Amino acid sequence: MTERRHGRQFVRTFFTSPTAVEGEDDSAKMLRRAIQLRGMQAPDVWVPDNEDATAPSMRDEGARNIVEVVSEDGADFPGEIHPRVVWHRDSPSARYRGFQHMLEITDPEGGAVEHIDGFVIPEVGDIDDWKKADEFFTIVENEHGLEEGSLTMSVIIESGQAELAMESLRDEMGKPTNNLERLFLLVNGEVDYTKDMRAMTPTGSLPPWPELRHNTSRGASAAGLIAVDGPYDDIRNVEGYRTRMTENQAKGMIGIWSLTPGQVVEANTSPLPPKTGSWLLDVDGQRVELESEDGIEVYDGDYVSLDALGDDYELLVGSTTRTLTGEELHEELLKMTSYVPSMDDIVDSMEEFEAAKEAGRGAIAMERSTTLRIGQTEFDISTDRMWDEATYQAAMTPISLFQDVYENRPDQHEELEERYGADVVERAMQVGR
Amino acid sequence: MTERRHGRQFVRTFFTSPTAVEGEDDSAKMLRRAIQLRGMQAPDVWVPDNEDATAPSMRDEGARNIVEVVSEDGADFPGEIHPRVVWHRDSPSARYRGFQHMLEITDPEGGAVEHIDGFVIPEVGDIDDWKKADEFFTIVENEHGLEEGSLTMSVIIESGQAELAMESLRDEMGKPTNNLERLFLLVNGEVDYTKDMRAMTPTGSLPPWPELRHNTSRGASAAGLIAVDGPYDDIRNVEGYRTRMTENQAKGMIGIWSLTPGQVVEANTSPLPPKTGSWLLDVDGQRVELESEDGIEVYDGDYVSLDALGDDYELLVGSTTRTLTGEELHEELLKMTSYVPSMDDIVDSMEEFEAAKEAGRGAIAMERSTTLRIGQTEFDISTDRMWDEATYQAAMTPISLFQDVYENRPDQHEELEERYGADVVERAMQVGR
Amino acid sequence: MTERRHGRQFVRTFFTSPTAVEGEDDSAKMLRRAIQLRGMQAPDVWVPDNEDATAPSMRDEGARNIVEVVSEDGADFPGEIHPRVVWHRDSPSARYRGFQHMLEITDPEGGAVEHIDGFVIPEVGDIDDWKKADEFFTIVENEHGLEEGSLTMSVIIESGQAELAMESLRDEMGKPTNNLERLFLLVNGEVDYTKDMRAMTPTGSLPPWPELRHNTSRGASAAGLIAVDGPYDDIRNVEGYRTRMTENQAKGMIGIWSLTPGQVVEANTSPLPPKTGSWLLDVDGQRVELESEDGIEVYDGDYVSLDALGDDYELLVGSTTRTLTGEELHEELLKMTSYVPSMDDIVDSMEEFEAAKEAGRGAIAMERSTTLRIGQTEFDISTDRMWDEATYQAAMTPISLFQDVYENRPDQHEELEERYGADVVERAMQVGR
Incomplete structure (x- = not known):
């Protein structure tokens, strides 16, 4: 850079x-x-x-x-x-x-x-x-x-x-x-x-x-x-x-x-990472934020619906219904969802990667999992993302921005600490240095 | 330029x-x-x-x-x-x-x-x-x-x-x-x-x-x-x-x-302003031209519908229904509509701005209002747009084009006058000079 | 180039x-x-x-x-x-x-x-x-x-x-x-x-x-x-x-x-032309590939439907129904369909154009026709596309690519011949030279 x-x-x-x-x-x-x-x-x-x-x-x-x-x-x-x-x-x-x-x-x-x-x-x-x-x-x-x-x-x-x-x-x-x-x-x-x-x-x-x-x-x-x-x-x-x-x-x-x-x-x-992470679901080409209720991510619109059928599942997307095994459904839902990490999540991942690098490892898998509720049906999803040096460097941009803001704008410290909590702010100021 | x-x-x-x-x-x-x-x-x-x-x-x-x-x-x-x-x-x-x-x-x-x-x-x-x-x-x-x-x-x-x-x-x-x-x-x-x-x-x-x-x-x-x-x-x-x-x-x-x-x-x-202005409504990401009937702009599709409920309104967009006060509805409809000005409208606005400038004012509000009919329900909307020197200059592009055409193409005078009327043509040739 | x-x-x-x-x-x-x-x-x-x-x-x-x-x-x-x-x-x-x-x-x-x-x-x-x-x-x-x-x-x-x-x-x-x-x-x-x-x-x-x-x-x-x-x-x-x-x-x-x-x-x-051609239909802004059954191209979704009404036709697209004459329907369907040519199609067209050029003609019409089945209704469409030197040159890009591949990658000959057939491969290697 x-x-x-x-x-x-x-x-x-x-x-x-x-x-x-x-x-x-x-x-x-x-x-x-x-x-x-x-x-x-x-x-x-x-x-x-x-x-x-x-x-x-x-x-x-x-x-x-x-x-x-x-x-x-x-x-x-x-x-x-x-x-x-x-x-x-x-x-x-x-x-x-x-x-x-x-x-x-x-x-x-x-x-x-x-x-x-x-x-x-x-x-x-x-x-x-x-x-x-x-x-x-x-x-x-x-x-x-x-x-x-x-x-x-x-x-x-x-x-x-x-x-x-x-x-x-x-x-x-x-x-x-x-x-x-x-x-x-x-x-x-x-x-x-x-x-x-x-x-x-x-x-x-x-x-x-x-x-x-x-x-x-x-x-x-x-x-x-x-x-x-x-x-x-x-x-x-x-x-x-x-x-x-x-x-x-x-x-x-x-x-x-x-x-x-x-x-x-x-x-x-706007360019600062959010306080809390959120899950998105692709709904007819739009990414809709799911509502979080007691750790479960809830979609209650009409475009997507999900029913359990014995061991299988029926997934309706738009006007297309498919019967899927649990494994197929998992694959499908991974494609349809994405996660917006919070500041805390980003700092966590970076710290984890830094520790791995210290220990001589160049790439590690970061897991992310949750429970989705679509209509009445709940389903657990879990995904690994490989982090290497390049992923780490790219994740650094919002953190560098935060650090620049924090150093140059003492008048915003209070609001930033209110937003993220003092602990996250402190860790965000340490990471990548 | x-x-x-x-x-x-x-x-x-x-x-x-x-x-x-x-x-x-x-x-x-x-x-x-x-x-x-x-x-x-x-x-x-x-x-x-x-x-x-x-x-x-x-x-x-x-x-x-x-x-x-x-x-x-x-x-x-x-x-x-x-x-x-x-x-x-x-x-x-x-x-x-x-x-x-x-x-x-x-x-x-x-x-x-x-x-x-x-x-x-x-x-x-x-x-x-x-x-x-x-x-x-x-x-x-x-x-x-x-x-x-x-x-x-x-x-x-x-x-x-x-x-x-x-x-x-x-x-x-x-x-x-x-x-x-x-x-x-x-x-x-x-x-x-x-x-x-x-x-x-x-x-x-x-x-x-x-x-x-x-x-x-x-x-x-x-x-x-x-x-x-x-x-x-x-x-x-x-x-x-x-x-x-x-x-x-x-x-x-x-x-x-x-x-x-x-x-x-x-x-x-195509690049000449239209003879008559028209209102557009955002319908599922597309801008649909409303039909003008006796000064009322009519939408009769299915995607948007509007009902009066006592003092409130029920607005359906796609599959989402919301109950709104008159003021909220007004705000919402302003976001969903836009206006394509006619040549006459553009010349009007420019003349008005020129007069204001002459009188020492640098910015004026231009009002635009109409009555919408969505399904059976009518509703008046009205919006102000601030015009300053930059707005005026930007609006000048189609007028400069028109003036260039009019000066260089006497063979199109008749068709242009048929399109806009001789009065609008004459005023369009004066404005901005 | x-x-x-x-x-x-x-x-x-x-x-x-x-x-x-x-x-x-x-x-x-x-x-x-x-x-x-x-x-x-x-x-x-x-x-x-x-x-x-x-x-x-x-x-x-x-x-x-x-x-x-x-x-x-x-x-x-x-x-x-x-x-x-x-x-x-x-x-x-x-x-x-x-x-x-x-x-x-x-x-x-x-x-x-x-x-x-x-x-x-x-x-x-x-x-x-x-x-x-x-x-x-x-x-x-x-x-x-x-x-x-x-x-x-x-x-x-x-x-x-x-x-x-x-x-x-x-x-x-x-x-x-x-x-x-x-x-x-x-x-x-x-x-x-x-x-x-x-x-x-x-x-x-x-x-x-x-x-x-x-x-x-x-x-x-x-x-x-x-x-x-x-x-x-x-x-x-x-x-x-x-x-x-x-x-x-x-x-x-x-x-x-x-x-x-x-x-x-x-x-x-991916960049090689397909083995078989296919017809596409515009469905709500997406191009959907039609299924080919005994030479008839079949659409069996809900978004578009077609019914014969005596000499006329009723065409439903999304939520809009129109009654059209056969000629109007033909025009409309030409707008809604497109064709993805196969390697064989491309080579055919190029050979035909080369022969015409040899015979002193600079532009020829290439016909493409098929029968569509939308719901229960069948309808024949046919269109001409003018080919001139520029069309020919543009069609040459995938063929040049194929020729480059074939010359440099003998280890892929078998798979390419399986894909296209030896005859098409041979003709594709001759065309444009």
Whole structure:
């Protein structure tokens, strides 16, 4: 795995706030509210957004608001702070304005810069455009006496050009005439990307863009960066947001944009293993979670039913009935079920494998068994899964994420311990080290 | 959005005709018929096809036929004219023959060249192969006293090499030793691509190649070109053709190959917003269009049913029944429905947003409401959607397309006005300017 | 189609064996067993695996075992032999150890090298990392007096870096300071790729990675290499393995890793055309194979039913009933059915097209007809498909594969003739040449 260079190895949440709201007594209201967020409501990366979330006429005031709010309360904010400034591959005036705002926000006299981790640059184009932004970071650092490369740069991928640029990062980072090692997040921006690609859907909803998400995740993997998906603007649709995150995680894109503190909680939680494990049953192509009653996993829908017939069983799936021996039924049910391990389960398995490795064994079988109840009929299933070094390493991803969170977010310790119990948290912090 | 360089910003239709048919009194019959097409039956780009559609032995005659037919009737043809010549990355003799045909077709003595917009080059390989073709264009232009770069070049992407070449267009266009700025269309050729990739399906049908379509669309976006999908050869399957186009549009690939005037009509129409809006209901994972009866949207299938129970409601979806309050039902139905806006709706919303922006507001709520009838039960739903600059810009894509069509295709004015009404057309031509 | 440079044009199977198993009387047991495989149980490429399948402490012994077993029995093994050695883009010590093992295995004194076709290098990174491995091959060849480039190099794609490296192969192969023309297989390694991408799924199953598979297949196509998918570790799930292979074939990825001789048989067979053709019916989005009874294709499920009503027909699909004329029904059934041609069918069609081409015709209609029985009702359907040069070329892929297999695997002749009959085999070997 390519080494990540900056403070965080993982970023779950990218939360934007308008920097200046017109018609309010205090135009910095939203910033002041956001900087007070703590625990699961506080994002890993907070983005005072001096671009799209703020009206163009309010952006100079927005830059001043950032300085004021961050200098006052930035020291106590538990996440990183990365303001977004204006930028556009096709507009030198937008680029120059963004540069001026960066200069202003990082002026040591303002007192904010010590709490600012970097900036987010939207609407980047090809790699030479990224270099223009990087050069402004370098000048800003030099002007204000900051260490070269100390401000990270995150970009929004919202054009085909930028999607292609991610392929050359590995070649370009480290060249003597840039400081692109400052790169931190690759963030999708699907709304503007859709515009740039001139894509349309009948209802005006966003296309799913699976290839873009793959390419952003791959770009991050190849260059030691962190991939973040764009905003999910159907704010009330919590289930949809969760589904999107599960999809993203299977692509290696663990972070996602959050538009509300409610979305932050969801996105901070989603990539962490569940507190309790659960069994799933394939029902007409969908995986349905079984209900656990006194250690028995219960399915009481109509699609699948099971009856004992003497020594045999009758299994109905959809409209197909089969008579099976106990052994055949066991095989069939293994195919139809799967298990979502809890944090405790994962830590257990890893500890067991570590002990086996210590004892000189390279692969061990992990057993998993339970009793299913389908309709009125109960049946025991049990399966072995071989664990070798590769299985162990793959299982490490959620644990590494947890460890990164635990180390960087003391404000979430209490909630994490409530969720998992102190014992599991402690063991999860030890495993794999 | 990267600027498009040539006459058309969008191309909906790419229609090929054989240049010489053996065994006919007039071997140019198909060309003569195609060049008479007008209105929705006439493509945006017409391709006299001196490659695969024409037998190898007939291609010299085909080149002469192009000259004859285009010199006679090209002035009145409403679309652009881009003959396809032979070319192959692996065959110098095919490349040389293609060059000779280009020289012949553009000879000013033939009188066709003033109506010829460019050429289509099939079977290109890596970028250096594209440059070989470009060089022949330059020589042709120089020999015939045409302006350098005045003939556009479109290519068929039908190899893995060419798919990769699209990633370097942005770097290569503008180099001093080529004229690749002449590039116009990137056209998929899935049949030969399938052969080049050595892909197979059990029935011999074409694989869907979603990644190729994404990459072609992205290549066009990054380099200011126009993406066109390959032929859909199940000509009688109009529904399948439409589904393919809707999928393509969600990828930003708005143009498609057409094999018949009937397909041209479909493909000219598909990316334009509908005349009337419609409501969709999610039925078992499919979006079903509701029937509109006196302003009520009616679902009369079996999968969903709704009954009033005093103040509450019983909603059956599939085999799951839930009892919901009116408010819960409203929330649920909002999730299950979506709206496909008409051209009129889109123009309305854009005008409303423009007025709000003028008045200094950056975001406004657009309301959409209707009455649903599910079984015997009626229920009113109403939803707000926030429009900001990004929403506005995204909604602009179908309108920009419409404006491009209207400006470049006077022969379609009548049909467009019949479709939308003169008032909507006029407002659509004003909005966003 | 880009020319393939090495002995095989196609590789169906990539079968790995541990090189040294601890705690056995004979640590080379697995190698000795594998090298005896013949016929459909023997892979096209056999990989004595001195990396992940073998414990780190056993790898020096593993290298010696390879020499011993291959020198003894390699001459009679029907497939190619490509040991996998250790390598890692992030570990110079792993790379050096891999180099030492290559030196040892190819030492002419050991007598194995004449049966060794190349090596498999895992965990490669960007293209410069591939060049490091290539350089070791060159040194090995030089030290042992082998022809430069005579050992092929296959790589495992298991990082985002390596996925991107495949895009530059065409540019890099042929440069004077490397011998990358030795490249042979591009093999996906989804377990480690998942780790490198830091992807997670709830149950710990592997993500499907469709984009990676596309990109590997495309990389192979562009550079004249052969694409192979990674291991499918749910060994008992034969149906799942087959589905994966069918998916892969539609992406042009014809080879797949096999973990057992049983999987080898499946994977050697899957890309070959079936012995007998079959009709499929679309049933609720799934294609169901019809049963053939005395030349009639029978559907006896519930989802579709058909009744004759005088001259008309009543067709029930799901919960929708329509009354159709005979002609309408014919059209409808053509849409709902498809045909999977047998090897015999494919050869027939190709011969017919070749004869037509000889007679000067460029396109001919191929008829396909049958009688369907749905419930109690029989109905004849018949359809024409146009075949032109492109159709012919596309149909050639499975035939080319068959011809490559037949030429390179005399040990499979008997099984192939049993499967297809000697006559079909003979005709399949003639067609297209």
